[in-house]
Amino acid sequence: MFGSELAVCQANGEWSTNEPTCSDTCFVFTIAILCSRPDQVVNGGYTLTTSTTIRVGTRVVYHCDNGYSAVGERVTQCNSDGEWSSIPPTCQDINECQDDIDNCDEFAECTNTEGSFTCECNVGFTGSGESCTVIECPHPRRPFNGFIFPVVAPQDKWVSNDYVIYSCRDGFSLSGPENATCQPDGAWTNGNRPPTCSDINECEEQPCDPNASCRNRIGSYTCTCNEGYSGTGSTCTEILCPALNNPASGSVTITSRNVQGVANYECNTGYRLDGPQVITCFSNGRWSSTPPACVDENECITGAQCDIHATCSNTIGSYTCQCHQDYTGTGEVCTSMFKLYI
Numbered sequence: 001m002f003g004s005e006l007a008v009c010q011a012n013g014e015w016s017t018n019e020p021t022c023s024d025t026c027f028v029f030t031i032a033i034l035c036s037r038p039d040q041v042v043n044g045g046y047t048l049t050t051s052t053t054i055r056v057g058t059r060v061v062y063h064c065d066n067g068y069s070a071v072g073e074r075v076t077q078c079n080s081d082g083e084w085s086s087i088p089p090t091c092q093d094i095n096e097c098q099d100d101i102d103n104c105d106e107f108a109e110c111t112n113t114e115g116s117f118t119c120e121c122n123v124g125f126t127g128s129g130e131s132c133t134v135i136e137c138p139h140p141r142r143p144f145n146g147f148i149f150p151v152v153a154p155q156d157k158w159v160s161n162d163y164v165i166y167s168c169r170d171g172f173s174l175s176g177p178e179n180a181t182c183q184p185d186g187a188w189t190n191g192n193r194p195p196t197c198s199d200i201n202e203c204e205e206q207p208c209d210p211n212a213s214c215r216n217r218i219g220s221y222t223c224t225c226n227e228g229y230s231g232t233g234s235t236c237t238e239i240l241c242p243a244l245n246n247p248a249s250g251s252v253t254i255t256s257r258n259v260q261g262v263a264n265y266e267c268n269t270g271y272r273l274d275g276p277q278v279i280t281c282f283s284n285g286r287w288s289s290t291p292p293a294c295v296d297e298n299e300c301i302t303g304a305q306c307d308i309h310a311t312c313s314n315t316i317g318s319y320t321c322q323c324h325q326d327y328t329g330t331g332e333v334c335t336s337m338f339k340l341y342i
């Protein structure tokens with residue numbers, strides 16, 4: 001026999017070699033060479049190009065389930081020896097998180113699982129995982145008579161870990177927590193109940209001058225100098241009217257230069273007061289009037305004791321009486337130098 005002893009029926013319907021030639025008589029035996037059914041793969045499968053017997057040349061294409069990828073040859077073929085050309089691939093889990101092919105939100109955590117993956121929103125966010133929205137805290141309330149810092153949210157919204165600091169206006173004291181933090185669940189650590197700012201009674205600290213009275217007010221206080229004192233209230237000085245000198249030809253007696261103190265003026269004999277006898281120290285630190293002066297009294301008008309035959313002459317501080325011509329005497333008493341005979 002000349003030629004190949006074996007011819008295989010190929011998938012294309014032709015024999016693999018030409019028919020041999022025989023010197024005598026040849027016999028042809030037809031033997032069907034078949035492959036066994038290919039092995040299954042876990043988490044995958046295959047498609048056969050034939051549904052009946054698996055002849056030489058038959059191709060098998062393996063595929064993996066969603067979430068898995070094939071490692072190894074995906075295509076294998078039935079060889080003429082009845083064996084498959086390659087071992088089946090294995091289907092291995094795809095790490096979607098690592099390969100960055102997950103559809104998790106940018107604010108979600110991706111966790112790889114066998115055949116799939118999960119998305120879970122980060123702390124401070126809520127949603128399906130594929131879409132996450134930030135959890136907001138309500139706008140923090142400002143304490144009455146106080147302040148809050150910062151006034152607006154640093155990133156438009158009040159979100160987890162944002163915190164605010166409370167303070168009070170001058171004159172008020174804070175009681176309660178001085179700050180609050182927005183928690184991941186959208187609640188403030190203080191339940192959005194700001195601290196209270198209560199008025200400070202500054203008078204307890206006696207901030208005024210010892211000669212002043214303190215009056216507490218909401219948010220402040222006032223100091224008022226007592227009567228007889230002047231100043232800001234923080235400092236008060238005793239009100240004193242100016243010192244007074246004795247007037248010319250007279251004297252002054254001062255009971256006190258404080259408010260309500262009086263100065264009493266007297267003039268020497270022969271002088272009279274021009275102005276009030278008594279002046280009073282007022283609360284503005286001034287005497288009630290300019291001091292009086294002692295001026296000469298014109299005794300010739302106000303009752304000099306001259307004789308009717310005398311001429312009165314006023315002098316500074318006194319007066320003189322001079323007897324008329326033909327009269328003699330002291331002036332207060334004058335007698336005629338001629339006897340009068342009747």
Ligand SMILES: [Ca+2]
Nearest residue numbers: 094113115116
């Ligand atoms: Ca996976």
Ligand SMILES: [Ca+2]
Nearest residue numbers: 200217219220
């Ligand atoms: Ca006060």
Ligand SMILES: [Ca+2]
Nearest residue numbers: 297315317318
């Ligand atoms: Ca006089």
